[in-house]
Amino acid sequence: MYYSPEVLEEVMLRNDIIGVIGEYVPLKKKGSSYFGLCPFHNENTPSFSVNADKQLYYCFGCGAAGNVISFIMQIENYNFVEAVEKLADRAGIQLPKAEFSPEDAKKEKLKERLFELHNAAGRFFYKTLHSLQGREALEYINKRMISQSIQTKFGIGFSPNSRDELFKHLSQKGFSVDEMLKSGLIIENKYKNGYHDRFYNRIMFPIFDVRGRCIAFGGRIIQKGEPKYLNSPETIIFNKKRNLYGINFAKAERKKEIIIVEGYMDMITIYQAGFKNVVASLGTAFSKEHAMLLKKYASDVILVFDSDEAGEKAALRAIPILVDGGLKVKVLQVPNGKDPDEYIKQNGSKEFGKLVLNAVGYMDFKINCAKKLYNLNDMERKMDFTKEAANMISELSSPVERELYAQKVSEQTGVSQKAVEEEVLNIYKKQNMDFKKESEKKRIRNYSQVNNIEKLSNTKGAFEAQKELIYLCASKSEICTRVMEILKPEELRNDVFSQILSYVYNCVIEGKRPEPSEAVNIFTEPDKQKIAANIFVLNTKFEDMGSIVKAVNEEIKIIKKANIDYITSNASTIEEVQEALNLKKQIENFEFKL
Numbered sequence: 001m002y003y004s005p006e007v008l009e010e011v012m013l014r015n016d017i018i019g020v021i022g023e024y025v026p027l028k029k030k031g032s033s034y035f036g037l038c039p040f041h042n043e044n045t046p047s048f049s050v051n052a053d054k055q056l057y058y059c060f061g062c063g064a065a066g067n068v069i070s071f072i073m074q075i076e077n078y079n080f081v082e083a084v085e086k087l088a089d090r091a092g093i094q095l096p097k098a099e100f101s102p103e104d105a106k107k108e109k110l111k112e113r114l115f116e117l118h119n120a121a122g123r124f125f126y127k128t129l130h131s132l133q134g135r136e137a138l139e140y141i142n143k144r145m146i147s148q149s150i151q152t153k154f155g156i157g158f159s160p161n162s163r164d165e166l167f168k169h170l171s172q173k174g175f176s177v178d179e180m181l182k183s184g185l186i187i188e189n190k191y192k193n194g195y196h197d198r199f200y201n202r203i204m205f206p207i208f209d210v211r212g213r214c215i216a217f218g219g220r221i222i223q224k225g226e227p228k229y230l231n232s233p234e235t236i237i238f239n240k241k242r243n244l245y246g247i248n249f250a251k252a253e254r255k256k257e258i259i260i261v262e263g264y265m266d267m268i269t270i271y272q273a274g275f276k277n278v279v280a281s282l283g284t285a286f287s288k289e290h291a292m293l294l295k296k297y298a299s300d301v302i303l304v305f306d307s308d309e310a311g312e313k314a315a316l317r318a319i320p321i322l323v324d325g326g327l328k329v330k331v332l333q334v335p336n337g338k339d340p341d342e343y344i345k346q347n348g349s350k351e352f353g354k355l356v357l358n359a360v361g362y363m364d365f366k367i368n369c370a371k372k373l374y375n376l377n378d379m380e381r382k383m384d385f386t387k388e389a390a391n392m393i394s395e396l397s398s399p400v401e402r403e404l405y406a407q408k409v410s411e412q413t414g415v416s417q418k419a420v421e422e423e424v425l426n427i428y429k430k431q432n433m434d435f436k437k438e439s440e441k442k443r444i445r446n447y448s449q450v451n452n453i454e455k456l457s458n459t460k461g462a463f464e465a466q467k468e469l470i471y472l473c474a475s476k477s478e479i480c481t482r483v484m485e486i487l488k489p490e491e492l493r494n495d496v497f498s499q500i501l502s503y504v505y506n507c508v509i510e511g512k513r514p515e516p517s518e519a520v521n522i523f524t525e526p527d528k529q530k531i532a533a534n535i536f537v538l539n540t541k542f543e544d545m546g547s548i549v550k551a552v553n554e555e556i557k558i559i560k561k562a563n564i565d566y567i568t569s570n571a572s573t574i575e576e577v578q579e580a581l582n583l584k585k586q587i588e589n590f591e592f593k594l
């Protein structure tokens, strides 16, 4: 789906990048750029820069880069069109209807079919649960005290104990084998002469996306067996890292906090108990994307984990990801080794509400977990614990919080608060120094990572040469006019680079200045936008035209050689190789002149 360049220009013109980003990140002017704390990674010193002239942002810490549209895509977890819509809305612009490219139209059509297919499958499972085949499953669900209305709301169903009933049903409904395979619900058998259902003899939980569309299923076994839970595989409509079970319901609650649990059953019981702002992870570890998704709908999260060792470990793993995502994190531990489902059944929802209210800050939880590992009656061990706790507290960026936790640790250990605070401060200072060094290292690492995306142009130097050549062509039209005659965009052999170079060529032909933020808009995928933005954040300074010409000469040679190497490695006849070698010789003697 796309908008015309004129529409995009209008949207970007009316949404100045400084103003838009300023609504998310406090920015301070420094020279020609604005700086702030990067919203995409956790940091204490600002390495996130926004350039008003180029209308681009760039983070020296994590390498995030792009224009105002990429920023909205990244921070709101939107796709290109959604971001454009949001910005148009912000500026009060009426958008024309977006059009699909033929390729996107095909993809959208498939998605549409897969939503329909999941819908049909969901109905089939629901019907089966309420048929003779589902009797045992229904008994189980009723025994777990899930009310009839909740069963319907969550669309709980049952997949029959045969291997191809869903396959037959979907075929009858007019879905093609290709669509069924792409849905992940049907699998080709191992002899490759037939198809069967992925799920059989399981209680089925439809998984909905934020908009409430069924995009996958989770299946729970009733009797003993492995695996206890089975999820749909990733498909064009289901990305485990970007979805949380129940997010469609939690979102509607518009609460400040969202409760996070481990399993479907816990999620449903908590929802039924009246805490409707609850989600469950989909059997994968917490990801940055999950944190971003949650951040869209809440500022706080309460992690609910079983109070056993596995639960504690899972919570400790999730905490840093959620904290880095900018969420305020609390932890709720269900007492006496129970899971939330059991606890609510035994003690009622009112008691569970008390637990929610009394959830502790994640730092308390971390310190308590650490404390269990040390015998505080032993002098040595007490010292070790105090140091470890000080280390944790030093992660907090607020001095008030650091002081409060230092006080707590002092109370627990008997070490004076002043001593704990000093220990914390020392570590904090040292980490800040390390952080600065580390962020410089990261910047370099990120830079090379971005450069690794396209393997073809990764012959050392070629990537850099292409970037700088495009940059120079975009900044000096007289250079560009000359380069145009010598170098075809296809010779760049990197999709992003060749598209940008032809954009720059077109601008120069039409006599207008190439706009970095416009160049970024050629792409709707965040990865490509990042590479594109990276070209224009280059800040190469040349003393005079002579040194520019020299650089361009070098770059053209490197690019042409890399291209010929590519042709040679793909040549199928000796003649082709010979011709490539001749070309290579010509390049040796080539000299770029204005």
Ligand SMILES: [Zn+2]
Pocket: 038, 039, 040, 041, 048, 059, 060, 061, 062, 063, 064
């Ligand atoms: Zn960053």
